[in-house]
Amino acid sequence: MIKSLKQLLLLVFLLGISVFIAGSISGALLYYADMSAQSRLLISSSIQGILCFALPAYVTVRRFNRQPLRFLGLTTPVSWRPFAGVVIVFIIGLPMLNWLVAVNESITLPVGLGGLEGKLREWEDAARAMTSEMLAASSFNGLLINILVIGLLTGLCEELFFRGALQRIMGNIPQIAKGGAVWCAAIIFSAVHFQFFGFIPRMLLGLFFGYILYSTGSLWPSIFAHMLNNSLVVITTWFEGHGNLLGVLQTVGIPSEGRFPWLAMSSALTLAVFLECSYNWFFSKKELKNG
Numbered sequence: 001m002i003k004s005l006k007q008l009l010l011l012v013f014l015l016g017i018s019v020f021i022a023g024s025i026s027g028a029l030l031y032y033a034d035m036s037a038q039s040r041l042l043i044s045s046s047i048q049g050i051l052c053f054a055l056p057a058y059v060t061v062r063r064f065n066r067q068p069l070r071f072l073g074l075t076t077p078v079s080w081r082p083f084a085g086v087v088i089v090f091i092i093g094l095p096m097l098n099w100l101v102a103v104n105e106s107i108t109l110p111v112g113l114g115g116l117e118g119k120l121r122e123w124e125d126a127a128r129a130m131t132s133e134m135l136a137a138s139s140f141n142g143l144l145i146n147i148l149v150i151g152l153l154t155g156l157c158e159e160l161f162f163r164g165a166l167q168r169i170m171g172n173i174p175q176i177a178k179g180g181a182v183w184c185a186a187i188i189f190s191a192v193h194f195q196f197f198g199f200i201p202r203m204l205l206g207l208f209f210g211y212i213l214y215s216t217g218s219l220w221p222s223i224f225a226h227m228l229n230n231s232l233v234v235i236t237t238w239f240e241g242h243g244n245l246l247g248v249l250q251t252v253g254i255p256s257e258g259r260f261p262w263l264a265m266s267s268a269l270t271l272a273v274f275l276e277c278s279y280n281w282f283f284s285k286k287e288l289k290n291g
Helices: 002-032 038-065 068-073 081-105 111-134 140-171 177-191 196-216 220-239 245-251 264-282 285-290
Strands: none
Touching: 002 038, 002 068, 002 140, 038 068, 038 140, 068 140, 081 220, 081 245, 081 264, 111 196, 140 177, 140 196, 140 220, 177 196, 196 220, 196 264, 196 285, 220 245
């Protein structure tokens, strides 16, 4: 337990230092670099992913473990099943996730907390504006760069930190245990994005990523799931900006005002049945060894 607490403290300490360094570099880019706003944001995002998440995770694990890659779950053998399961889950759950995003965005706080809601909305609008600027790629090459940075690099770095390091370290603390570590990591993962009106769907995604790691012992399916989620956002946003029908995937499951979300509810029910009946086959470590 003492070792795990030391690892946790070191991870948080390195995160704090890295955030300061990354912020300084990003600030310098903002004021001195002669490049477009989108390029600055993409470079800043890359720096943040590597310095704030991937590096603290690896350094912390390396400090206390002789085999850091093994601790992070990067060397655990894994078959094709979890990756196929991830794709199926995303296909089935897309309408439900879109609806949850819309519901979370429409949440209003009690009258007495109007000032807090206003501030949270400001943060949300600022984050949305920044994301829109980052995703504002007009060319196909721009789309590929966005997928590489926002989809792949961000997905990899955040999973190394939140699932590979944070979740596994917390899972070794007896008072938390592994199941509780999945929830703690998912809540922290969602909270550090500082987007209250997107907290619930992001936390649920974090839970999904965390339970994949918990079940398979490998971080790669979780990385794949995170990359897939981010890349889908990038791709559908790009198609939407070009007037392509694939852009409407972001609204599938969101009913017209006043209508019951039948498609989202059907998606949730189908997903629940799928996970109940097939989770072990797709994600269980025991089944993977046998298969």
